[in-house]
Amino acid sequence: MISRVLEPEVMDDPEQAVAYAKADFEEENQGFVDRFREYNPDMTEGHVLDLGCGPGDIPIRLVCALPRCRVTGVDASPPMIRLAKEAVRKAGLTDRITLRCERFQNLVLPEPADAAISNSLLHHLHNPLQFWYWLKKLVKPGSVVLVMDLLRPESPESAQAIVDQYAKGEPAILRRDFYHSLLAAFTEDEVAAQLAELNLSRLLIDVPDDRHWVVGGRIY
Ligand SMILES: C[S@@+](CC[C@H](N)C(=O)[O-])C[C@H]1O[C@@H](n2cnc3c(N)ncnc32)[C@H](O)[C@@H]1O
Numbered sequence: 001m002i003s004r005v006l007e008p009e010v011m012d013d014p015e016q017a018v019a020y021a022k023a024d025f026e027e028e029n030q031g032f033v034d035r036f037r038e039y040n041p042d043m044t045e046g047h048v049l050d051l052g053c054g055p056g057d058i059p060i061r062l063v064c065a066l067p068r069c070r071v072t073g074v075d076a077s078p079p080m081i082r083l084a085k086e087a088v089r090k091a092g093l094t095d096r097i098t099l100r101c102e103r104f105q106n107l108v109l110p111e112p113a114d115a116a117i118s119n120s121l122l123h124h125l126h127n128p129l130q131f132w133y134w135l136k137k138l139v140k141p142g143s144v145v146l147v148m149d150l151l152r153p154e155s156p157e158s159a160q161a162i163v164d165q166y167a168k169g170e171p172a173i174l175r176r177d178f179y180h181s182l183l184a185a186f187t188e189d190e191v192a193a194q195l196a197e198l199n200l201s202r203l204l205i206d207v208p209d210d211r212h213w214v215v216g217g218r219i220y
Helices: 014-022 026-039 057-065 078-090 128-138 156-166 172-184 188-197
Strands: 045-051 068-074 097-100 113-119 139-150 204-206 212-219
Touching: 014 078, 014 172, 026 057, 026 113, 026 139, 026 212, 045 057, 045 128, 057 068, 057 078, 057 097, 057 113, 078 097, 113 128, 128 139, 128 188, 156 172, 188 204, 188 212
Parallel strands: 045 068, 045 113, 068 097, 113 139
Antiparallel strands: 139 212, 204 212
């Protein structure tokens, strides 16, 4: 198994942000929202926090699926937040989705959220323990959390094969970022060790396909 190759934490290159926003993540993002609802079937209202919300597609899908919920999306990248604001305005959802351009490590909420989600953020972080620490701190005890990210493949060749299989025909910048993200990602065992270190082993880890892990459950 290869070691992690870190990538920059924040996606603040405007060209990179636009390529990401234009990519077709419909199946993955809708699947993420559907999974959140499966983990949290009783949630019909309340405040959901999205850490590393990127261009805002998941917050939009979530409030459309749960019309009495509101979302705060947080991302440290100014171009990502600009794209997210534009998408939210176009969707007519500015009253239900709040976007904040800041690092989650600096986030202060007026009160803890009722649930938290995060897709594809953890692999950007040099210190992943900060993420689990803040996740726990930013929600009410007993809240449902759902976190998903990429799995690090066995070798650079396997990473390239995944890029070729799933991002065929995508722009070069997106393929490059996908490859680097795979090399920066964590293994299932590493995620389990992070959860154990923060006393979060009650959360369940699942590996739903050849390139993702998912962690979900109630956080205390
Ligand atoms: C790969 S994108 C995922 C975007 C979105 N969650 C999605 O699934 O479409 C990861 C995002 O996390 C953001 N990010 C990285 N480190 C961050 C931090 N410390 N605080 C807030 N956002 C961060 C990046 O700027 C980037 O927009």
